[in-house]
Amino acid sequence: MSAGVPARVGVIGGGRMGAGIAHAFVLAGAAVTVVERDADAAAAASARLLESLRRSVERDATERRFEALAAAVETTADAAALGGCGLVVEAVPEERGLKLEALRRAEGTLGPEAALATNTSSISIDDLASGLERPERFLGLHFFNPVPASQLVEVVTGSATGPGLVDDARGWVEALGKAAVVVRDSPGFASSRLGVALGLEAIRMLEEGVASAADIDAAMELGYRHPLGPLRTTDLVGLDVRLGIAEELHAKLGDRFAPPDLLRRLVADGHLGRKTGRGFYEWSDQ
Known part of the structure; x- marks a missing residue:
């Protein structure tokens, strides 16, 4: 041991x-x-x-x-x-x-x-x-x-x-x-609070047509040396999990954590990320 x-x-x-x-x-x-x-x-x-x-x-x-x-x-x-x-x-x-x-x-x-x-x-x-x-x-x-x-x-x-x-x-x-x-103990601790803030903004950018999911992720992976971009990370975490955390933070910390409509729609349609085969990306290994 x-x-x-x-x-x-x-x-x-x-x-x-x-x-x-x-x-x-x-x-x-x-x-x-x-x-x-x-x-x-x-x-x-x-x-x-x-x-x-x-x-x-x-x-x-x-x-x-x-x-x-x-x-x-x-x-x-x-x-x-x-x-x-x-x-x-x-x-x-x-x-x-x-x-x-x-x-x-x-x-x-x-x-x-x-x-x-x-x-x-x-x-x-x-x-x-x-x-x-x-x-x-x-x-x-x-x-x-x-x-x-x-x-x-x-x-x-x-x-x-x-x-x-x-x-x-x-x-x-x-x-x-x-x-x-x-x-x-504080809302979202450190990691979830920071990770969700970045992930929600990436979803808003995708929703607004600023760039594709792949390009938004590449901006963080190549520009800031993140091992995974925020949208691919959300697919791995699970869109339902991300939504639940965002709702908790929204209730406690205010509108900056309000879940985007795109996230709500994908979860309602059962597109939860890698575990269901589709989220912001298609996952062929599921």
Whole structure:
């Protein structure tokens, strides 16, 4: 086990983000339990995670054998399996009610010294903490998609988060081979607030016919050395996810975060980006 990694980590939600978070902790040496809503979802999460781990072995991203990595993975629909985890990361969809329900259920299985984290990109840490029994053991760990390749984790502190937990979180992130930035609880934190502001302006430019999606993205990739332009990034994040964050920021920070009509129309039509095969771009791998 790498220094700083909890021996056992739980992840609630085995979708793209949850599986990516589990993947990162398994490669770092932790045993990981993924909890899903039902048996079918748990089976799908298992297949998703194991395939991701197999690709890491094939790319020589780890020296460990696939069999050893697979043996460190458990997927289940039973939240009681989280008992004994030193850390549980919630990674369910970006809806306050769903997240709070998942966090409360997890907290009820954990010992008093265990840590609980949310992967939210926009929901207030203090808001979620208000529904928990041990808010001092709770904070945000905002991972980025795709988790295995991303170098950043945003550590978000609530007003009740214990300082020792923040230090622990820095150690976990370092053990994952990633960099931590620590921000206080505020609308959109740092990354979502900046990323959404750029993404919404790019969508407005596309809506106004200023330039094509490819040219808007190229302006940021070539002119400002962004690895991906804001529209392609929105496709990868998910237009529905971007819309949800924008609506949250619009409510709290004002009209500069008002979602463009184009974004609303695409989401209403089911064009959510890469995961549906179409967003601002066509995705042939879906």
